[in-house]
Structure formats: structure tokens, C-alpha cells
Amino acid sequence: MQEDQSSTIVAINSGSSSLKFSLYSNTEPLQIILSGKISGIGKKDCLFTTTAGQKKVEFSHPVEVESAEKAAELIIQWLQQQGRQYKITGIGHRVVHGGFKFYEPELVDNSFLNELKKLQSLAPLHLPGSISIMAIFLQAFPAITQVACFDTAFHFRMPFEARYYAVPRNLWKEGIIRYGFHGISCEYIMHKLQQQDPAVNQKKIIIAHLGSGCSMTAVKRGRSIDTTMGFSPAGGLVMNTRAGDIDPGVIIYLMDKKNLKAEQLNILLNKEAGLKAIAETDHSMEQLLEEEKNNPQAEEAITMFCYQAKKQMSALAAAAGGLDIIVFTGGIGENAPRIRQLICSKLEFMGIQLDDKLNEQQAEVISAPESKVQVTVIPANEEMMIAKHVKEYLLQYH
Numbered sequence: 001m002q003e004d005q006s007s008t009i010v011a012i013n014s015g016s017s018s019l020k021f022s023l024y025s026n027t028e029p030l031q032i033i034l035s036g037k038i039s040g041i042g043k044k045d046c047l048f049t050t051t052a053g054q055k056k057v058e059f060s061h062p063v064e065v066e067s068a069e070k071a072a073e074l075i076i077q078w079l080q081q082q083g084r085q086y087k088i089t090g091i092g093h094r095v096v097h098g099g100f101k102f103y104e105p106e107l108v109d110n111s112f113l114n115e116l117k118k119l120q121s122l123a124p125l126h127l128p129g130s131i132s133i134m135a136i137f138l139q140a141f142p143a144i145t146q147v148a149c150f151d152t153a154f155h156f157r158m159p160f161e162a163r164y165y166a167v168p169r170n171l172w173k174e175g176i177i178r179y180g181f182h183g184i185s186c187e188y189i190m191h192k193l194q195q196q197d198p199a200v201n202q203k204k205i206i207i208a209h210l211g212s213g214c215s216m217t218a219v220k221r222g223r224s225i226d227t228t229m230g231f232s233p234a235g236g237l238v239m240n241t242r243a244g245d246i247d248p249g250v251i252i253y254l255m256d257k258k259n260l261k262a263e264q265l266n267i268l269l270n271k272e273a274g275l276k277a278i279a280e281t282d283h284s285m286e287q288l289l290e291e292e293k294n295n296p297q298a299e300e301a302i303t304m305f306c307y308q309a310k311k312q313m314s315a316l317a318a319a320a321g322g323l324d325i326i327v328f329t330g331g332i333g334e335n336a337p338r339i340r341q342l343i344c345s346k347l348e349f350m351g352i353q354l355d356d357k358l359n360e361q362q363a364e365v366i367s368a369p370e371s372k373v374q375v376t377v378i379p380a381n382e383e384m385m386i387a388k389h390v391k392e393y394l395l396q397y398h
Contacts (some may be wrong), residue, residue, distance in 0.1 A: 098150035154183030
């Protein structure tokens, strides 16, 4: 393979059971070189795969990785082996939570990691792992600029009525407010829409990020004005293993009558709820759709998922004072025509009409020509947005 020492940016995106990375040439515009991931962390069928820019799988082989930290070490080894080919000039990390303090991309150093540790109680499921991964990368590449990008940043300027809960104000000061998540995904979608239509900031948009975690965000004048996730990524829509919005009285009941402690409630609402609870199986949405006709519980899971999504979409349209564009993104949003169709059905009163044929064909625009609302499908690309932030940071500070 020809040696190419062009400047390269690495984007790191850690999820609950996977660690993804992408390499971009530091050009204008950024160009994807390859992407890779370690999926199924902690499971027997854990795989390390890399895919070339044109979606050609370069290699895929099983690995034994019991934690995200071990996955990070394996990716670092791989990157170091490629060192002769790629001159890494910047590394970007997705961080789920920035709290009150962090809403711009931040330089990753020991001081920053210590500050982030103070926020761990806001996102105990996500932040400890992110901090560990960044520390491992910092140790492996001490001379390379590393930048943290926050999933909460896109929602940082939501209006007062969307940002706060109706609880005593002293709790707001402790950080009990609505943060919103999937912000890097929303940023990427807005970036793509602006490329297609420079006047898109005049439009009222709902971004439906539907994956194993799900949220919807209303965007007006180019900014988030409300979103379905709140204090944590557990709120809002029904998700793969998360309950979504739930009456606080249920939690009080479970504590009082079932003697459940915080950790047990955490497992129940984040790991054992959602589609998994309704269908009584941990099958993916793709599998549930295959089982729908012969399995009443699979059908009920799909029905509830789409009902809640439809309801939240309508609420966000009301918050925005109208609706011009719906964007479906994320694994389910991009790949499940049936889910898109069920969510959009009977919303003609909002000016939404799908073209069933375009929807089934996975076209980019799937709304009917007469639809007042444009419905589009845009694949998620958080890594591209992370790399873009790193590039901008390098230009600004170097």
C-alpha cells in the first residue's frame, strides 16, 4: 500500500456496547478514509471491523473484549500499527454530557478530565466510560491535540420553558434541568440540510433520531427549541431497553412497595424496559418487524413505539408553531420504512403525506409531492461532525 503521510483526524464515538472510530483526511471538505468499530463489547460475538470509504469491508474478525476501555486499547494498537500511513494531527471524542459547564468543543487534558469527573453523577451510565477512554487515548497520544464534543451542547440554549422542570428552583442550581441529547447527530443533520438549502434556518424542523436510543428535537431558526430527552437519555420516547417518559409516581411506588434501590431502578428503567419489556425479548426492531405478523407482543411493541413517537412529534410541532421538514435518522429511522410509515400515518392534518413507494425504496425524500411537510431520510454521521469540530479547533488554536 502506498505510504501517505497526509494530515488525518480521528473521530471516536463510544456507545453502550460498541466503540466506533473514523479516519478523515484533513482537507476541505473533510474526506472519509475509513471507519471501524468494535461491536458486541462484553459478548461472545464481539467483532472488530474496518470499512473503507466506499463501504467496502477491509477486515472483520472476532475479538475478546470485555470492556470499552479494552476496546479503546485495541483501537489504539491498530492506529499505532497504521502510523506509517496516517499522520494523526487531531483526535475528537463524543461525550454524552457537558452539564452546565461545557457547551463548546474542549481541549482534552488532565485538568479537563478532572472537571468532567465532577459531572459523573449527571450521567453515571455514560460519563465514567467516556472519561476512561479519553484518559487512555491521552496517555497513548500525549502530543496530539484531542478535543471533546458534547451531545448536550446543541440544546444548551433551549428557551426557559423547555429547559427547566417545574420543581423547586434550588434543584435547578444543582443541575436538575432538561439537557437533551443526540446533539451531535442533530448538528450533522442541520449541516447537511444547510448544504442542500442555505435558507433552511427559516424552516421549522423535527429531527427524529431513532436507534437503540431515541429522541426527537424541534429546530427553529437553526436552534434547538425543545427535545424529548431531558435530564438523562432515559426520558422521552420508548426505546430499545429504556422506558421513556414515565409517571414519577411509578418510581415512588416501586421504591415503597417493591423496596427497589437506585441501582435496581436504574437497571429496570434503562436495561429491562422499552421494546425489550413489551415484546419480552431482546430482539432488535428489525427482528420485531419480521415477527410482527405471528407474534402479538412484537406487534404491540411496534405499535407502542410508533404511537409514542407520533404523539411526541405532534407536540414538538406545536412547540415550534408549525412544521416544514421531518428528518428520520439513526439505525431505525434510516432503515425501517414500516416504522416511518406508522409514525407518519394519520398525520395528514399536520400536512404530512408519505409517498409509500419512495418510502419503501429508501429514497432521500419520502414525502408525496402534495405533502406540505417535506419528509426526508438522512443517515446519521456523528463522527463527521466530531472531525469537523476538531478541524475547526486546530485552525483556531494552531
